[in-house]
Amino acid sequence: MNLEPIIKENVAAAIKSLYDQAVEPSQVQVQLTRSEFTGDHTVMVFPFLKMSKKSPEVTGGEIGEYLIANMKVISSYNVVKGFLNLVIDNGYWIDRLNEAIPNEQYGFVAPTDQSELVMIEYSSPNTNKPLHLGHIRNNLLGFSLAEVMKANGYKVVKTNIVNDRGVHICKSMVAWQRFGNGETPETNGKKGDHLVGEYYVKFDQQYKSEIAELLEKGRSEEQAKEEAPSIVATREMLLKWEANDPEVRNLWKMMNSWVYAGFDETYKTLGVDFDKIYYESDTYTIGRDEVLRGVKEGIFQQESDSSVWANLEKEGLDKKILLRSDGTSVYITQDIGTAQLRYRDYPIDHMIYVVGNEQIYHFQVLSLLLDKLGYKWGKDLYHFSYGMVELPNGRMKSREGTVVDADDLVAGMVDVAKAVSMELGKLDGYSEAEKENIYHIVALGALKYFILKVDPKKTMTFNPEESIDFNGNTGPFIQYTYARIRSILRKADETGVSVPQFAQVGTLNEKERSLLKIISLFPDVVKEAGTAHSPAVVANYVYDLVKEFNSFYHDHSILNEPDNAIRDFRLVVAQTVAKIIKNGFSLLGIRVPERM
RNA sequence: GGCCCGGUAGCUCAAUGGAUAGAGCAACAGCCUUCUAAGCUGUAGGUUCUUGGUUCGAUCCCAAGCCGGGUCACCA
Numbered sequence: 320m321n322l323e324p325i326i327k328e329n330v331a332a333a334i335k336s337l338y339d340q341a342v343e344p345s346q347v348q349v350q351l352t353r354s355e356f357t358g359d360h361t362v363m364v365f366p367f368l369k370m371s372k373k374s375p376e377v378t379g380g381e382i383g384e385y386l387i388a389n390m391k392v393i394s395s396y397n398v399v400k401g402f403l404n405l406v407i408d409n410g411y412w413i414d415r416l417n418e419a420i421p422n423e424q425y426g427f428v429a430p431t432d433q434s435e436l437v438m439i440e441y442s443s444p445n446t447n448k449p450l451h452l453g454h455i456r457n458n459l460l461g462f463s464l465a466e467v468m469k470a471n472g473y474k475v476v477k478t479n480i481v482n483d484r485g486v487h488i489c490k491s492m493v494a495w496q497r498f499g500n501g502e503t504p505e506t507n508g509k510k511g512d513h514l515v516g517e518y519y520v521k522f523d524q525q526y527k528s529e530i531a532e533l534l535e536k537g538r539s540e541e542q543a544k545e546e547a548p549s550i551v552a553t554r555e556m557l558l559k560w561e562a563n564d565p566e567v568r569n570l571w572k573m574m575n576s577w578v579y580a581g582f583d584e585t586y587k588t589l590g591v592d593f594d595k596i597y598y599e600s601d602t603y604t605i606g607r608d609e610v611l612r613g614v615k616e617g618i619f620q621q622e623s624d625s626s627v628w629a630n631l632e633k634e635g636l637d638k639k640i641l642l643r644s645d646g647t648s649v650y651i652t653q654d655i656g657t658a659q660l661r662y663r664d665y666p667i668d669h670m671i672y673v674v675g676n677e678q679i680y681h682f683q684v685l686s687l688l689l690d691k692l693g694y695k696w697g698k699d700l701y702h703f704s705y706g707m708v709e710l711p712n713g714r715m716k717s718r719e720g721t722v723v724d725a726d727d728l729v730a731g732m733v734d735v736a737k738a739v740s741m742e743l744g745k746l747d748g749y750s751e752a753e754k755e756n757i758y759h760i761v762a763l764g765a766l767k768y769f770i771l772k773v774d775p776k777k778t779m780t781f782n783p784e785e786s787i788d789f790n791g792n793t794g795p796f797i798q799y800t801y802a803r804i805r806s807i808l809r810k811a812d813e814t815g816v817s818v819p820q821f822a823q824v825g826t827l828n829e830k831e832r833s834l835l836k837i838i839s840l841f842p843d844v845v846k847e848a849g850t851a852h853s854p855a856v857v858a859n860y861v862y863d864l865v866k867e868f869n870s871f872y873h874d875h876s877i878l879n880e881p882d883n884a885i886r887d888f889r890l891v892v893a894q895t896v897a898k899i900i901k902n903g904f905s906l907l908g909i910r911v912p913e914r915m
Numbered sequence: 916g917g918c919c920c921g922g923u924a925g926c927u928c929a930a931u932g933g934a935u936a937g938a939g940c941a942a943c944a945g946c947c948u949u950c951u952a953a954g955c956u957g958u959a960g961g962u963u964c965u966u967g968g969u970u971c972g973a974u975c976c977c978a979a980g981c982c983g984g985g986u987c988a989c990c991a
Contacts, residue, residue, distance in 0.1 A: 365971050368971075401934090402934060624989090626989060636918090647989085649989070649990085677985055680919080707985085711926095745951080777920085778983095782926090791940060792940090793953085800954085807951095859930090872954090873954080879949070879950065
């Protein structure tokens with residue numbers, strides 16, 4: 320489909336024929352012509368000046384003549400400085416459009432039996448507090464990445480590793496036992512994850528006041544932190560948990576079940592899901608066994624206090640602890656166990672971890688450790704790291720209460736969507752259920768697009784005061800364009816005009832040409848998003864397409880076009896633009912409304 | 916301090932080593948009797964952090980520096 324390789328070959332042949340010099344086609348630089356110049360593809364002639372020993376203009380002209388003579392799809396050329404602009408025949412773009420028309424999955428590659436399996440881990444929450452803005456970026460990126468990989472023909476398994484054990488959850492449990500009075504999500508109607516989060520906060524407050532008390536009694540800060548009754552109780556509880564104490568285990572199960580119910584609700588609202596969920600309480604012992612095997616095989620070292628270490632100094636890193644002196648697991652040990660279990664469960668070809676960039680070092684270490692333990696996939700694990708979401712005055716800090724809660728944020732967005740819709744009177748005449756559905760689609764479209772259009776690796780800023788805009792380069796703007804096109808198609812249908820199967824038109828005006836060019840790019844964009852691992856590629860492309868369409872829509876009528884052939888052609892183009900918006904947004908996990 | 920990542924318009928963000936660095940928001944000026952104004956068309960806004968280097972050509976690659984962030988736990 321893509322003309323670039325063919326152009327490159329022909330340019331190489333032209334150089335051979337004209338100047339008797341061998342040039343690899345891959346050395347020829349071709350790009351899309353910038354919109355302010357005439358043409359579709361542009362060949363850089365600068366690199367060939369040494370061979371032609373002629374001016375850029377003359378060289379470009381000679382190559383242009385050769386291409387015209389040898390490539391039917393090129394209808395004309397022009398040379399500006401050292402840029403050889405090639406004009407591709409209208410028929411070529413019409414052909415591309417006709418390929419797109421019948422294919423509902425335009426731009427997507429279907430998986431085959433030979434397709435590789437990629438497992439994507441994302442979300443990975445702790446069970447002691449609700450999800451916040453940072454998790455939202457993680458969840459949206461993870462889900463979108465999975466969709467992009469699917470669209471590139473991979474088999475994808477979405478997985479979530481729940482950090483359900485350890486000190487943090489014991490803290491919530493201790494506080495609930497002490498202050499809870501048997502309160503549950505059922506008795507007070509609170510969302511389970513929020514309820515547990517409240518006790519985590521209560522623990523921290525209590526712990527701090529105990530420390531302050533002990534400091535007044537003359538203890539050192541270190542002593543106070545060790546001796547505070549709350550932390551002592553927490554440690555005891557963790558030991559009991561490890562020892563399978565029935566009472567502690569039941570409390571743990573009960574409180575975790577509240578949290579999971581809450582998370583499920585948030586996941587559902589965000590529209591993300593998982594094929595397989597792992598729990599660290601199931602995997603951490605496997606990690607411990609693996610580490611002990613490593614000790615036996617001389618890969619890791621056990622110290623006299625029986626703690627186990629990996630020496631990664633040869634690899635340019637530090638020594639890393641794998642098991643504490645009391646034999647318990649640390650974070651990375653659990654990841655080793657989880658990895659082991661996953662590869663036992665699935666024939667994984669590629670493993671992607673969607674985890675914040677503050678853990679880059681962690682995954683470097685994990686990769687080396689898995690490699691040392693003899694897993695061939697250790698070296699190849701891919702850490703899809705993304706930047707933090709910051710507030711205008713810096714990081715979110717739970718201590719300062721500046722954490723933006725995921726549920727609150729979404730609810731706020733829905734309220735804004737509702738208010739804006741009502742003000743504009745867009746949905747008058749529709750049922751309440753329909754309206755609510757659209758508010759939800761628009762609100763999440765705004766939020767998701769806002770986050771996904773930014774290069775994942777960059778730290779991004781979110782201003783809760785200003786909320787998220789619905790105008791300009793936003794999800795709702797793109798959704799709006801989709802809704803408008805759907806409206807046109809409905810009206811065409813009502814007046815008895817059916818959208819034709821195939822596009823035919825005599826000539827193309829400038830805007831039509833531009834649109835067709837952008838339409839034909841979509842499959843390449845999906846591919847690029849897959850290799851660059853960036854949903855932002857898709858988001859920015861869809862925005863460009865919509866801008867171009869709106870500009871066209873402003874200049875040219877569709878339904879009121881007197882010439883039926885032109886009207887039909889434009890209907891087909893509009894329909895195809897709508898399809899790409901829909902397909903592109905589905906890669907971002909964003910829904911599109913039929914009307915808004 | 917070692918390692919990693921950023922720095923582009925007042926703000927939020929784009930820009931496979933190419934042509935005059937682009938959008939949106941905010942500001943200003945226009946466009947609703949027409950297929951949806953959540954829109955469209957203009958104006959204004961830039962030493963792409965700095966200095967060197969490579970190149971026909973650098974926001975992009977290399978080196979050094981400046982600023983900001985992350986990370987180097989018997990935390991997760």
